[in-house]
Amino acid sequence: MSTAAVVGGGISGLVAAHRLISTRPGTAVTVYEASDRLGGCLRGSDLNGNAPAGADVGAEASLYVRPETVGLCRELGLDLEFPSRAHSSRIHAHGAMHAIPAGTLMGVPADPQVLAGLLTESELARVSEEQLTAPAAGDVSVGGFLAARLGDALVDTVVDPLLGGVYAGRCRDLSLAATIPALLPAARAGTPVLDAVAEVLRARAAGRAATPGANVPGSQPAEAPPVFMSLRGGMNRLVTALTEHLAQSGVEFRLNAPVRAVRQAGGGTWAVESVSGGAEEFDALVLAVPAHAATGLLAGVDAEIAGILGGVDHASSAVVTAVIDVAEAPLEGSGFLVPPTETAFIKASTYASNKWPWLAALLPADTAVVRMSVGRFGDDPDAWEPLSDDELVARAIADWRRITGRAAPVLHTEVQRWTAALPQYTPGHLERTARIDAVLAGIPGLALVGSAYDGVGIPACIARAEKEIARLTGGPPP
Missing domain, CATH: 3.90.660.20 (Protoporphyrinogen oxidase, mitochondrial; domain 2)
Structure with a gap:
């Protein structure tokens, strides 16, 4: 591989470019970005001079309990x-502020009494009297499963705002397997959710596991490691540092350059046609765009992948x-x-x-x-x-x-x-992503990265980009 195109200049595309040049030094990488700036959902502002070092007006934190962002920041020399x-966050419900309950897994308790005050006595009783459901054959929605087991009030008052804060979605639409995977065994076996949460919290307390959903700020012990991290000036500084590093490494950035078509060309290369610059050929192509944009670009490359991505809300x-x-x-x-x-x-x-x-x-x-x-x-x-x-x-x-x-x-x-x-990661999301990856393995020179696949947070986007570039280049997995 001597040339590569990255379509999309958000964090996923920038990390992909970074791993391309670090894995294959000498590769000529061109990044196409449709807008006039890099960074995607990471964006900063000085707030009219009130924050001269900068502040985030987009994504404002990354998980510290995952290694990807931490490792990249340290690689770039960022403190x-x-x-x-x-300070801790609260839930505003029933006209009052309530502390986020401690001892929960994304709002689901092991001991229902931790929700006292946030839920009424009758609502607490419903949580305590879990009603087992038949074993689920596959994935289910978070809200539908938990409402049937523990009642609507827990779902609507506690779980939904916590999970919705991550996905800007509603937990009755979201996949249990993709968002709170620790509860999926209880759904599939028909065993108590409350017991499953208790086991997760015991494992966390013993330092045996860092379970997704178990690290909601305000719900952990005071001595626990930080849940989130940022940078002085905001998470957008990661974009600045990456961009500077890539520019010094010879990466070419083309802003205001929407890509309107990609196709497999002769000799195993990829043709990329931008609105402004015509078509160019590259040895490899990385699509780092949202699912709805990838759908149109991939329609003539693989109809099955395009169809799956077209179904992502x-x-x-x-x-x-x-x-x-x-x-x-x-x-x-x-x-x-x-x-x-x-x-x-x-x-x-x-x-x-x-x-x-x-x-x-x-x-x-x-x-x-x-x-x-x-x-x-x-x-x-x-x-x-x-x-x-x-x-x-x-x-x-x-x-x-x-x-x-x-x-x-x-x-x-x-x-x-x-x-x-x-x-939106609706039920069956993981299976659909696995199918995309299975088909993708048979398309030489193409990688798909971004938040539509393995997770919406910054660490998940970094992990996906690193995994895909390792596959593309034949390097070791991250």
Whole structure:
């Protein structure tokens, strides 16, 4: 391999380019990006000078309990930053704030009494009196399975806001196998969920396992390792560091260069046709674009893969980032989640400067940075997407003030929209991804990376990119 094209300049595409040049030094890599910037869902801003070192207006953290982002940051010489342990997030339900219950697996308890106060007595009783269901033949939806076992209230008030915060989706639509795999054996064997959670928590306490879903901030012991990490200036600094490293290594970046077609060319090469530059041929092709974009590009390459990717739904969302005056009183906690059963415009709010000490230290006195998230999968498309940025800000701030009871003056706001950005992992997702990979193994020179396959978080995207480049180049698996 002497040349390679990477289509898509988000974190997955950048990591793929990085691994291509580190695995095969001398490879000429060209990155095509449809927009005018690199980084995808990682994006920073100085918030009108209030955060001169930068702050995230996109994804604002990565899991520390997984090794991929940590390893890449250390490889690039970046120092890690961790959330404050003095603050934790809460759930706003029934008109009040509640601590996220400790001792749960993504909100599912081993001891239902940890949910006291958040659920009513009758709702707690329903959780305690788990109703076993018949063994499931395959994958099931998280919400459907847990509601049948433990009741609707647990699903709608606790599990949905926690899981929805990751996927911008609804847990009744999401795959159990892909999102909380530790509970899948209970579904398949027809055994108690409460027992399964208890075993996961015992393993975690003994240091035997780091189970997905068991590391919700606020639900762990105080002595536990940090759940999340970031960088000074925000996670977007990872994009800056990667881009600089790639540019120094000779990678060519083409911005504002949408790719409209790819095809297998003669001699085992790949032709890439961009809107601006015509067609060029490469020895290898990495598609690092969302599933809905990959569908069209792959239609003439492999109809089965294109069809599977075409069936992936996506959620749209928006983040309103505000700099507010807190001279009246400092904010408490690191933010809150709002269950979809509540009547609210925003679905969550993060008190970013409480969460990240490095950010608080850089802000002007008596100010704070607050993020408000809008949009879930399944929303009425007219509920918020047609609103102008000014209207979106006004609605979000009004709702935040209603929920918090604060009239904090707003000094600056920014809106970042993420249109069809988060894939929804519906039941059967892992099997569909496995089928894609099986077919992909028979298509020489092609790799597929991004959040539509093995996970939506930064570590999962890095892992997918590293795995695919190892397969493409014949190198050792990561």
